[in-house]
Amino acid sequence: MIELHERTRRISPTRIHEILLRYGAKSLLDPFMGLPTHLNYLKRHGIAVHGGDVLEWFVRVGEGIVVNDLTILRDHEVAEIVEMIPGRIYALDLFKAWEGVFFTEEQCVYLGVWFDNVRNLRSDGQTGLAILGLWRVFCYWLQKAQEPDEMPDLPPSELAWYYIRQTERWVASNMRRNTVRQSDVMQTLERQQADALLFAPPPRNALHHADPRIWMWEAWWQGNPYFTLEHAYRDTLFGARSSDPAAYQRSLAGILSEAGEFPLLIVATNESRLGEIEPLVRNARAKVECYAPNDSEIYLIATT
């Protein structure tokens, strides 16, 4: 049985929006965005948002809910995602390696069907929406494997339909240019300007403690059940190069130094990591305010 994380990083976009309003920032870059639902919130409230991440599925989802202003999925298009299309050739055993370990045989077949169907969608926006919707089904199944008697049995296609519809509710335009890119933190910082930089530093060796719901979905998107995060992050700033404490500190300091270009820097952390992060931020910026609404959510706000 796979272990699902007890704690989840809490990024509150409503709180970040309040900070942006207070400092008059109209655009924001998050170079380590993860699942970009917070960027979607900020976009819907008029902020021009830009995000980057190493994992491709996060970027694809960003194309669905951050870059995409208009595209949603009509009923027949959802139908073409959730069920097998007659005449299409499917690699039904693509995820057989997960069968009996994480998922049932039926679930593995559906993962294969969805893998092919999503790749046949017509636009990046639709693809992003479908990936996010189906990811929620994937999470539901993993959770249900842990608590089989506590959650209802729902047919895969019904659950997929429900979640894709849930996901596309978030599509909206803010009449601004919003972007996402697949790149490492430093490249994103070099290529994109904004009024504010949001940075939620991952813990050292975060790769080894990543939530399976995150890395397994990248494996699904890559069509490779043997995918590992170490491989994806091999040549990145927070990959193997930052595994020892000194290298990790140097990586953080490097980012904070590069962030000097941004008029407003918001570093999101929590109580347990504040002692490690705060000195680095204060070393990089002269004016730093600590805003701590609760222990799980602490923002170091640096201005020029």
Next chain:
Amino acid sequence: MALFQEADGDPRVALDRLTDVLTYYGAIGDAAAELAFGFSLRKAAFARSIAVALDVDERLLDAVAIAGLMHAVGSLGNPALVRDSDLPERLATMERWDIPASGARICAAIGAIPEAVADIVRWQSEAWDGTGFPDQLRWNGIPVPSVALALADRLVRANEPEEALASIAEEAGRTFAPAHARAFMLWFHQSGAEAEPFSFPRSILHPESSHPGDLLLEIADRVDRHLGVPGRSRNVLRLAEGSARLLGCSAAEIEALRIAALAFGAGELHDSFESTLDPLVRLGLERRAEHAREGARLLANLPALAAAAPLVAARAEWFDGTGKPAGLGRDAIPIGARILATAIAYDAIDIDTRERPAARRATAGERLDGAAGTHFDPRVVTAVLDAAKAHV
């Protein structure tokens, strides 16, 4: 203009008034959100009880109860709910997602209530699977006190408690964490889905940080903006207070009138028809009486505000006895209600006449004077017109 000043020396009275005004704020939130009367009180009581079942830290239980009370205050001024909102359904839905965050900002600005209340309100509509709003938090990123509020909400909205139980079980793993759904079911069967009636946790308030009079003014301002008549209550308050002094009303009558001037608009929250009608015509009187009844109901059970309830209730009565709802006439209508009705009408006509072309304009004074003896007490009309002149 400050209300409740005479209680400032007595902390116990100040605390009584603060709890009543906060309870009133919760009821106003319900009305703005088009929820049933008493919704927030029931939600607060259930939320506290469910929070115990979810093992919420004991120090936060009272904050959960206050968050239940204040759960819908963010509805005031929400673009999807304000008067004459004509947003397309998709945009209106998105606007509604902001209600918890607006509510959190309102709660955070009320110094008298614990800081924790704001975040409990902020995250009350998040869903375990990340499809909630406004922050789309997921899994254990959602604080448990907010989950208690969400479960209580489901219970209060359901027609039957069993309906809530079924929907929560059905959504285990989606809207609710399986463990929370399980704890709710256990609570449901052990408690019979009943909770102690809401009792305001007064001991955790900081009365020195919020003046109830200022809070009442803030509520009135928000209600006015919600109804599309910004500043109306303050105008009516100024006119009514000035008139009452000219008429020699007692301090107690003036205090009740001040509260009534700030509270009458709340009766219109559930139905925004009134401001489109000329206050001097009979058409719409039934509606105005309904607003009066609704406004009075919001005040009646709150001792600090109850003195204003009869004034608000009788604001659609006419001096000649042909008004609504009771058909009271002359001195049977409390003097405060006569003043309130005249001041409200003057304010409405004044705005209306200013918007008409000059050639077709009869002054507000002329029109009000024409209704003296039928709609309004002639003595009060004179006093209101004098108070209006004095203000100009």
